[in-house]
Amino acid sequence: MSQLNELMIVGPIRVRSACSHHLCPIMGEVWIGVLPNADSALIGLSKYARLCDWIMSRPQIQEEAIVMLADELECRIQPDGLAVVMEASHFCMHWRGVKDDGSLMTNSVMRGAFLEDAALRREFLSLRQKPGRNAS
16 A cells, blocks of 8 residues: 555534533534554544534534544544644523524634644645635
């Protein structure tokens, strides 16, 4: 097999969870960027979605969920770089208090080469954009 050392992006992966504070739905999308090396244990494409589903299947806050997902991916793949971005709608914002149904929460975890190399991070963030979507 040839050496794989180019940026790979998987997403958007649709995710569902529940806020552990209010038990309201969280619905969103995850993008995963991997910069593998010769020793990386690459996983099948569907495994990214399965890992997202497994991590997101319990009530939690988005900030913790994305870190747990990054930890799991980093442990399994052992890449030179890992980037995870999650953008989600929180129904606790829609149904409670301010009742703002247009807001989204976006957060990211950058590790290894994505943390150290601003050009790689920009490439990942620009490639995950949809037409008409602002950069996160």
